[in-house]
Every structure is written in structure tokens, then in C-alpha cells.
Amino acid sequence: MADEGVEGTGGTATTALPPPRVVTADRRQIQLRPLDLESLLPPEHRARAIWAMVEQLALGKFYDTIVARGSEPGRPAIDPKVLVALWLYATSEGVGSARELARLCEAHDAYRWLCGGVRVNYHTLSDFRVGHEEALDELMTQVLAVMLHRGLVKLERVAQDGMRVRASAGAASFRREPSLRACLEAAETQVACVKQEAEHPVPGRSAREQAAAARVAREREKRVRQALAELPAVRAAKRTAEDKTQARVSTTDPAARVMKMSDGGFRPAYNVQLATATVGRVIVGVQVTNSGADAGQLRPMLEEIERRTGERPTEHLVDGGFVKLESIEDATAQGVTVYAPVPEPRKAGSDRYAPKADDTAAVRAWRQRMSTDEAKAIYKERAATAETTNADCRTQRGLDRLLVRGPTKVLCVALWTAITYNLLRWVAAGGGT
CATH class of the missing domain: 3.30.420 (Nucleotidyltransferase; domain 5)
Structure with a gap:
């Protein structure tokens, strides 16, 4: 009779091995990690150079628009120096999206170093980029x-x-005058409907959703009116009478024009x-x-x-x-x-x-x-x-x-x-x- 724990196979005895001992992932545990922002980047990093340049510049006009001042109530604004440095560094890296920049501020060491612990969101970044x-x-x-x-x-x-x-703006957003006037009529109708909904709220629709719908309707109407206002200038640039009647303007970006690009x-x-x-x-x-x-x-x-x-x-x-x-x-x-x-x-x-x-x-x-x-x-x-x-x-x-x-x-x-x-x-x- 074979000993306990030993199997007989062809006259040979093999001892059963215990299960392997490994360290596995446990993503539910909470970790407290010390973070030294200053050590994230080497001394010669481009982000440090850009920050050093920004500190030498006079940014008074950026600070003039800040409402929160002294002991008056209100949430402190993000230092414009931080936002300027973020956009300069992002542009140097070819980043042009505010959403992508906001993501990088959470995930990338260079952007985290520039933030210096300040939390930013894409809306603030987007407004700052085009609002000054x-x-x-x-x-x-x-x-x-x-x-x-x-x-x-x-x-x-x-x-x-x-x-x-x-x-x-897409090519399909360019419309002739009859189509633009039809779009304006539809946009005015939509604005009127949204105003009526504001007076008589729709069940299950939050005030925030109603405000967003109203804003979208107003912006749509404004863009269509701008497109109609741009139409005479577009016609004036046409040479023939037939081309003038076919003049089109974008309802997405009325100031944009169809141009011949570098690829032909x-x-x-x-x-x-x-x-x-x-x-x-x-x-x-x-x-x-x-x-x-x-x-x-x-x-x-x-x-x-x-x-x-x-x-x-x-x-x-x-x-x-x-x-x-x-x-x-x-x-x-x-x-x-x-x-x-x-x-x-x-x-x-x-x-x-x-x-x-x-x-x-x-x-x-x-x-x-x-x-x-x-x-x-x-x-x-x-x-x-x-x-x-x-x-x-x-x-x-x-x-x-x-x-x-x-x-x-x-x-x-x-x-x-x-x-x-x-x-x-x-x-x-x-x-x-």
C-alpha cells in the first residue's frame, strides 16, 4: 500500500505540491501616497522653462477681469499665471482641446506640476483661452x-x-438664402417653444436641462441671423449674377468661407x-x-x-x-x-x-x-x-x-x-x- 500523499505510477512515487503563493491585485484597498510635485520634472524640462518665462511677464490685464477681491464674498479665481502657463505648454505640445488639457492636468506630470495642486476644469480652460x-x-x-x-x-x-x-464648420452647414430664412423661422419657433416650456415646466425635466435647451435655441437663432447678415458680403465677392444667386453661408460659423486648401x-x-x-x-x-x-x-x-x-x-x-x-x-x-x-x-x-x-x-x-x-x-x-x-x-x-x-x-x-x-x-x- 502506498504512503499517504504519494501516488504510485509505474512504480514511481510523486509528492503533491502545495498551491503557488503569489501577490495578487487588490484594487479595493486605500493607499496614501506622499507626492512631491517639485520632484516630478527634471530641471531642464520645457514646462519649467515656460513657467520661468511666464513669471517674467506682466499679466495685469488677465488679473483685471477677476471679480473676487479683498474680503468681499465670492470664490477665489484660479491664478491667471497658472492658466497662461497651461495653455502655453499645451500649445507647445500641440494640444488644442480644453477637454484634453483638463484630462492631462489629472494624468500627466508636466501639467500637474504647472497646476501646482490647483484643480481646473475644461469649461474654465475653454473660456480663458478665447475670452482675453x-x-x-x-x-x-x-x-x-x-x-x-x-x-x-x-x-x-x-x-x-x-x-x-x-x-x-461642415460643408453641409452652408446654405442659400431661402434655406437660411427657413432655418431662421424654425429657430424662432424653437425659441418660442423653449420660452413656453420655461413658463410651464415639462414634468421630469430639470431646471438645468431647460436652461441648457434655451441657451442652445438662442445660440442657434443668433448664428442663423449672423449668416443672413453675412450673405451680402459673400454675394459681393461673386463675379457673375448666377454665382450671386447661389451664394451660401454657414449656419455653424457664419464668418467662415470655403477656401482652397494646401492639398488642393x-x-x-x-x-x-x-x-x-x-x-x-x-x-x-x-x-x-x-x-x-x-x-x-x-x-x-x-x-x-x-x-x-x-x-x-x-x-x-x-x-x-x-x-x-x-x-x-x-x-x-x-x-x-x-x-x-x-x-x-x-x-x-x-x-x-x-x-x-x-x-x-x-x-x-x-x-x-x-x-x-x-x-x-x-x-x-x-x-x-x-x-x-x-x-x-x-x-x-x-x-x-x-x-x-x-x-x-x-x-x-x-x-x-x-x-x-x-x-x-x-x-x-x-x-x-
């Missing part, structure tokens, strides 16, 4: 002034280029104009327009640069899309030398650089200038400056698709991108040390 146009404009000017003072950028030569950025397709977009100094590679001008063409954008940019820096560039580089004889004459009158390619003449075999009978002195000088090898060499700096800046903003800073609507909010997003780009140039040049 004047403060952002001043911050852009302030950063430029510091960089100019420290010699990190020079305005002698500036390159300008436009970038079509996809709008937050046509989609709703805004035209973001950026001017970059060739020395220092710093953005010195930011503008937003809903014109799909760059023609006519040279003069506004020169005014923008002068407003921000107090001076005009000596030389201005633009591509052929900006060429208008009136713009060249105007820039020359302001003491700015324009470097832009001379268009091919319509008549085959003609010399594009030969002056024409009706050319003004400024246009004649431009044609003659662009025929020289020196001017052609200078013009090559445009692509190396403006197009690389646009590519960086589009691929690295998230300026490839807009998540906001309306030209004011789009300008705020463009300013955040330009400020972030310039601060990173400042950091790379050692300007923050």
Missing part, C-alpha cells in the same frame, strides 16, 4: 518688445505668408496671416481674415507690425499671391522694399521684368529689382522663414484645425500659437536665463 483677446494682444506685443530689446530679433527683413486653417481641396477655413523676421525667426505679426486670397493682405500686415513694434520692416518678402501693384506702391511710399516674384506676362515671349507704359516709379523699380541675382537670393529667404514657421505652427502647435468659431476666437487661438512659438524661440536662444 485684448490681454493676449498685449502679451504678444510685450514678448516682442522684450525680444527686440535683447537683440533676439531684428526687423530689417520680414517674410509674410498666409495659412488656411480648417474651420469648425476646398473646405471651410480661415486665412491666418503670419509675418516672421528672417533674423531670429520670430513671429512679428498675426492677423486673421476670411478672405481666401492673399492679395491685399500686405498693407494690413505692415500696419500690424508697426502697431506692435513701433517701426516698419526695411524689406518685406511675400509670394506671388500677394502681388498687387497698389500694395507695392503703398509699401514703397512707406519706405518698405518689397521682394515678390513678377508674374509671367500673358503674351508669350514678353520680358516680365521690362517696364510697362503705365507703370509707376515704384512698380518700375520693383520689376528692375527682381530681375537681379541679388534680389532673387534675398527672396529665397521667404520660403526658409515664412513657410517653415507656418509648418511648425500647423504640425507641432496644433494650428491645423480650429475647434472654436468666429473670427475673434480664431484670432485668440492664433495669438496663443504665435506667443508660444516666440517663447520657444526665446528659450532656445537662452533668453529666459
